[in-house]
Amino acid sequence: MEEETVICRMCLEPIFNFICVDCLGDTVHKWLDSVKPEFSTEFNSFHEKLLKYIRSEENLEKCVKCKRTIDAVMCPYCYEKEVFWWIFNKDIKLSKIFARLFNFDFLGTGYLPNVKTRNLEPVVLIDSRKISDTNICESCGQVSDDLREENGVWLCESCRE
Numbered sequence: 646m647e648e649e650t651v652i653c654r655m656c657l658e659p660i661f662n663f664i665c666v667d668c669l670g671d672t673v674h675k676w677l678d679s680v681k682p683e684f685s686t687e688f689n690s691f692h693e694k695l696l697k698y699i700r701s702e703e704n705l706e707k708c709v710k711c712k713r714t715i716d717a718v719m720c721p722y723c724y725e726k727e728v729f730w731w732i733f734n735k736d737i738k739l740s741k742i743f744a745r746l747f748n749f750d751f752l753g754t755g756y757l758p759n760v761k762t763r764n765l766e767p768v769v770l771i772d773s774r775k776i777s778d779t780n781i782c783e784s785c786g787q788v789s790d791d792l793r794e795e796n797g798v799w800l801c802e803s804c805r806e
Contacts, residue, residue: 651706654699655723665708665715666696669724676746681739684732691731695724722749 651660670692677684696717705714725747733740782789782801789801 651718653720653723654701654718655727656720658720660718660720662709663706663718664710664721665706665713666692666699666717666719666724667713667715668708668710669721673725673728673747676743680742681736684735687735688731691728695719695727725749 651663652658653660674685674688674692677688699717699719701718702716704718705716706718707714726749729740729743729747729749732743780788780790780792781799782792782804783799784804785801787801791802792799793805794800795805
């Protein structure tokens with residue numbers, strides 16, 4: 646059985662561990678109920694309109710959270726971005742709280758805006774080879790199946806002695 650890649654219908658990027666928009670919407674709905682209950686009905690309407698836009702009967706995907714098969718495929722980033730802008734148009738302060746809690750860096754501040762990083766240099770990992778690719782001794786030039794590296798030079802058994 647070959648695994649198929651799930652593609653977001655908004656950004657066309659692959660989705661790994663697909664969580665359906667209903668599960669994402671439930672999370673947002675619970676949060677909105679706790680901070681701004683008057684937005685609940687409007688949010689339900691917004692959510693349903695968004696679902697109509699991304700529904701497709703051609704591709705059905707199974708949610709890893711609720712285990713239901715759903716026809717509205719959208720990645721969490723795109724869904725939360727749409728919700729962010731919907732909230733932003735309603736209440737800017739609330740949208741900033743949403744952006745901090747459902748952190749996909751919509752505001753472009755970075756994930757850790759208070760952390761200062763200085764003079765970071767990349768770490769380069771080098772996998773040292775255990776055997777030579779060419780099987781030719783770098784000292785005598787003879788072909789050997791028993792080459793070993795000594796002081797950065799690949800040597801056959803007789804040159805190592």
